[in-house]
Amino acid sequence: MTPPFEYSVVDPTQRRDLALFVALSLMGGGAFPAVETALSYMPPLLIAAFRFDLAGVFLLGYAIMTTDSWRPSTRGDLLAIVGGGALFFPFGQGIWYIGQALTTSALSGLMASLIPLLTAAWSWVLIPEDRVTRESLVGLGIGFVGVLLTLVPGATSLVNQGAVGKLVIFVSAIGTALGSVLIRRAENGISTPAVTAWSMLLGAGLMHAFSPVIGESPADVTVNATVVLALGYLTVASTALAYVIYFILIDRRSAVETNLIHYLFPVVAIVAGYVLFGEALPSLALVGFVLIAAGFGVLKRRTIVAELVN
Template sequence: MTDAHRSSRLLWLLFIALGFMWGSSYFFIKIGVEAGLPPLTLVASRLFFGFLVLVTVVAIAREPLPRSPRQYGHLLVMSVVNIVLPFFLITWGEQSIDSALAAILNATVPLFVIVIAPLFLPDEHVTLNRVVGLAVGFAGVLVLFAPDLGVLEGNNLLGWLALIGSSVSYALGNVYAKRNVTGLRPMIPALFQVTFALAISAVLALVIERPIGRVPVTRDSLFAVVWLGVLGSGFAYLLYFRILRDWGATRTSLVAYLLPVFGIALGVLLNEPVTPNRILGTLLIIGGVALVNSRYGKRRLFGAAATTPTGASAAPPTGARPERG
């Protein structure tokens, strides 16, 4: 076996490992929620462990820090839109929504990016493949939604809305990053967004949920936050940037398609159902995302000549913050 073949095989193994780390996040969020962790407390706890990993890596690598106050301001905004808000919405939503369903719904992020991006980015345009992809993707959401139409009420409905809201928030973060977070080495936005998000979520948790002395620390809850922080918010970054270096943003973003697969598979361990609607809905959403990012059908419908799609797959926003639920 040649060195090139070994390198290629290693990258594919890292790619699958990355998909598992991010795809398993929804599973471990559910475990943390069921173990009694309040949403903001869970978010702050996982970010603490993620921060420890990232600050260690950045210190060892001696990455240069941002010099402009404006850059720190943009990273602060990103920490809210791209971490605090979606993390909270996903965690809160999973109090009443299955982890597998959360993973599937979070795969809609690129669809919302395609809706939002043309409003703020002059080089993003409405093209035929994007319109068709949006239609197919949101048809998948409706297929998922259909079995619950007769029983959606109270927390169940709010859980659905929270998960959709998290996807919208990630999409906004992607667009904001493409417009404002540029010229930084990738690990720096990752570190400072997690740092700001940790500070914000910790303060909110202490003020609103008051977890100290009131939230029991169990083996399940501790394992969940350590997994989410060290792997999902820490080492997953390292894998992402390692793959990104050799594969580029477009190919690396294909990890998006693994997240619902791992989410559904791990949900079985929690006795969550694998229904025909979920399988069909997942396939439609993934198909819609694939169409949105397709090279074909880029004939513009409005605006100037079409450009490459934003590429905000259910994997992290490209060039901003590789982070997911």
């Protein structure tokens, strides 16, 4: 297994992984403004449920056509599917959308940088071989300070809307990180698209079941060209394609390293939030983002230096 954060620039596999990493950052970061658009026409949990209904069916069909190993049959298969379907998707998407409805797409994207830190914590407990080095812990620590700074602005009281949204997203990030570590830990035998598809369908079913519990109804959905385009982007680009790339990377890299992608989501989310919705972040939050980026630089220093030299 390749040690976390260690790369060899002469290996073409490393370069492909880096290209996938960049593509995923664009797809995933673009999901935040797409969700912000859809929230004007649909309740948050229903957005996530419909998104993964469609993407799950698409990916399962793709898995059936491209591989014979699409049926779950082992304990490892089930653990990977449950890790994704009961934790990664419901927490990382459904509950996250509820939190974003109480904040902004820019802040939601910025809080995604919590996930690498929480993943490192879960990996320390559950996957000893993925434990980061002391130098990498410094980078994670710098990023954590930056995240704390992003949580302070706007939280003038512990019960205001912004603070509640941040708390919901924080809980969502904990579940997302745990789900990704469980997927990494599971020794499944079915293909990556199949694991992704079954996880999406399980997660969508759970979100549909929970949606009416929190007062959501299909009657609250407004169908028009805008919401169709937003859901189309979420389903195809930010889900069907993005999650296949994500699980390919998590198969080849540690959960901690793969989840560094969440350090890049804020860049796309902040730019898109400003251009599309006129959203701006307080200066303290921007300072926090600089620290998050600095922490990312420490974690990926070998790759960055090697690429610049090469």
